Amino acid sequence: MSYFEHFLSANQAYVALHGDLHLPIKPKTRVAIVTCMDSRLHVGHALGLALGDAHILRNAGGRVTEDVLRSLVISEQQLGTREIVVLHHTDCGAQTFTNASFHQELETKLGVDTSHMDFLPFSDVEASVREDMALLKASPLIPDDVAIYGGIYDVDTGRITKVEA
Template sequence: MSYFDNFLKTNQAYADLHGTAHLPMRPKTHVAIVTCMDARLHVAQALGLALGVAHILRNAGGRVTDDVIRSLVISQQQLGTKEVVVLHHTDCGAQTFTNAAFAEQLQQDLGIDVSGEDFLPFTDVVASVREDMALLRQSPLIPDEIIISGAVYDVDSGRMTEVK
């Protein structure tokens, strides 16, 4: 049994009401939001984003990786964004393991050796936001004039708090 068919069915109803309209490819606010894949965070709703308003990048933890830098370079140099928001959240899956324990688990369950790989876990969510803001500021691919902000989202209350 697959959930894909449910999503397809739901989407047909969504599309019936959507109508046809062409919005510009470039995000209206010139903002890209870097956040976590967590199922309890609906970014558009929580930040009040209309369609076409901001790029949304998501991975495990909302960490700034090479792939996030690749995506932000396209977002900025190709599609005109000028601001980045790093948004991590409480009760994150990235806080549930260490690299060593996870490597041992994968060796056991999948028979694969990933020792030495960094799955980017963290313990302190404010520190992880600051670390990733610093990575963006240090990257030669992110120009100095790009505005960088950070925040933590509380998945229980839905509230976002700035990290300076």
């Protein structure tokens, strides 16, 4: 049985817990969180979020990419969010390679030239949070009155430390 089949049977129990809700489409806290796909970070639990509370945008590293900007513009302009949190974490997979090493690896494994792609790796997690906060501040698509915060989640303790811009 695939994991997806397990997920579907787990979902049957979830439906009973969920109940028939009719939450508004606009997030209650008016916050959008940009964070990593890491499986050790359960954003809802870590931040005390309930259904309907916040937008959560996840990718490898929790980096501010073109597509994250696309989602943030929709989040703010269509769905009313007014605050953005950039949340990176310790021991991130984006710290395990460099662009050069990964380009080489993909050439060998897949026979594909990815030298034009930036996989957005980083070595210093505090620096990566600051870099992404600065990208948001500099973007004309993010109005100046949208508050931008940063943090680092410790995957060993669950603790979040604030990063000043």
